[in-house]
Amino acid sequence: MKLKDKVVVVTGAAQGIGEAIARRCAADGATVVVWDLSAEAAKAKAAELSETYNVTASGWAVNVADSAAVSAAAAEVVAAFGRIDGLVNNAGIVADAQLKKMSEEQWDRVISINLKGVYNCTRAFVDTFLAQGSGSIVNISSVVGVYGNFGQTNYAAAKAGVLGMTKTWAKELGRKGVRSNAICPGFIATPILASMPDNVLKTMESEVPLGRMGEPAEIAAVAAFLLSADASYVNGAVLEVTGGLTI
Numbered sequence: 274m275k276l277k278d279k280v281v282v283v284t285g286a287a288q289g290i291g292e293a294i295a296r297r298c299a300a301d302g303a304t305v306v307v308w309d310l311s312a313e314a315a316k317a318k319a320a321e322l323s324e325t326y327n328v329t330a331s332g333w334a335v336n337v338a339d340s341a342a343v344s345a346a347a348a349e350v351v352a353a354f355g356r357i358d359g360l361v362n363n364a365g366i367v368a369d370a371q372l373k374k375m376s377e378e379q380w381d382r383v384i385s386i387n388l389k390g391v392y393n394c395t396r397a398f399v400d401t402f403l404a405q406g407s408g409s410i411v412n413i414s415s416v417v418g419v420y421g422n423f424g425q426t427n428y429a430a431a432k433a434g435v436l437g438m439t440k441t442w443a444k445e446l447g448r449k450g451v452r453s454n455a456i457c458p459g460f461i462a463t464p465i466l467a468s469m470p471d472n473v474l475k476t477m478e479s480e481v482p483l484g485r486m487g488e489p490a491e492i493a494a495v496a497a498f499l500l501s502a503d504a505s506y507v508n509g510a511v512l513e514v515t516g517g518l519t520i
Contacts, residue, residue, distance in 0.1 A: 275501040277302030280354045282347075284337055284394055285364030287314035289463040290413060293489030294361050297497045299326040306350055308335040308364070308394075337364045337390030340397075347397035356405060357398050359500040362391040362435070363413040367465065369424045380427045387431035391438060402451045410446075410453040411499045412439045413492075416515055419457060432457075436511055443509030452508045454499045459515030462486040482517030 281298045285291040287309035299305045299322040307322070307330060309315035315332030323330040331353070335346045351357060365387045368379040391412055402408035417425055418432025435455060442453035460466065460477050466486065469477075478485055495514055498504050513519055 274302035275503065276359075276497065278304075279358035279500070280304045280306065280350075280356055281359035281361065281500060282306040282308060282350060282357060282394075282398070283361040283363060284308045284335070284390070285310075286361075287311060287318045287332075289465070290458065290461060290489045290492050291361070291363040292318060293493040294363060294496045295322060295330075297490065297493035298359070298361075298500070299323075299328050299330060301497055301501070302326075302328060303359070303500075304329040304354060306330075306354075307332040308337070308346065310334065310336055310364075337362075337394055338385040340389075340393045343390075343393040344397045347394070347401075351398075351401050357401050357408065359409045359411065360394060360398055361411045361413065361496055361500070362394055364390055365413070365431075367425070367428055369428070371424050372426050375426060383427035384431050387428065388434045391435050395438075395442065399446070399451075402446065403449050406450040408451045409500045409504070410439075410442060410451065411496050412436075412453070412455040413496075414439070414455045414457045414511070416457045416459050416513060416519055419511075419513070420519065439511065440509050447508045452499075452504070454504070454507055454510045454512070456492060456495055456499070457511060457513045457515070458487065458492050459513070459518040460486045461492060462488055480518060481515070482520065485516065487514065487516055 286295040286307040312334030319330040319332035414435040415432040439455040
């Protein structure tokens with residue numbers, strides 16, 4: 274129970290990697306705050322986690338791209354629980370197209386959620402973190418933010434920006450006891466990948482030295498480590514969890 278008595282907010286937590294992280298935090302004893310665009314999905318997930326793991330969990334409808342909504346939700350979280358120990362910035366979308374075909378709307382939408390959303394959420398909680406003199410920020414980036422990817426100018430730019438913010442916050446906040454780290458997943462078996470043709474999935478798997486996709490729970494395990502006291506001297510790190518894809 275490495276996260277017992279800790280309050281952890283996870284964005285985009287109703288499905289995929291975010292859901293796995295919220296689940297792992299609950300299993301480790303945390304009070305889990307599920308943020309998702311869908312109120313119904315967030316509340317249902319929180320109820321399921323609470324019942325399964327006998328922890329406090331609550332679901333909130335939050336659009337991370339809306340700074341006013343994020344600030345209001347963050348204030349409500351702190352009022353309800355008195356503190357925040359961990360923030361996992363996971364919410365994200367894709368809107369892929371080659372540069373010559375990418376619309377301004379596609380660019381703006383991905384940047385507003387995947388980049389500005391991370392800023393909005395962290396900015397909303399930073400005063401509480403600093404007042405406490407403790408906390409852990411875990412940003413879910415991507416190997417695409419490090420190496421780029423065909424047809425993902427917007428996504429690559431956003432995820433690279435997340436890495437820049439992660440390192441900047443590690444320098445700004447570390448002296449106050451607040452750690453900031455990032456995880457760069459590789460090919461993970463999420464609903465988005467599940468929708469791809471089998472031949473494409475097999476090709477992707479063949480590129481991974483471990484010969485398979487990663488599971489959301491494997492990303493969640495790394496996130497739980499970064500949130501815990503076991504990672505007390507880990508700050509400004511970018512952890513690639515790829516099965517060896519990038520070597």
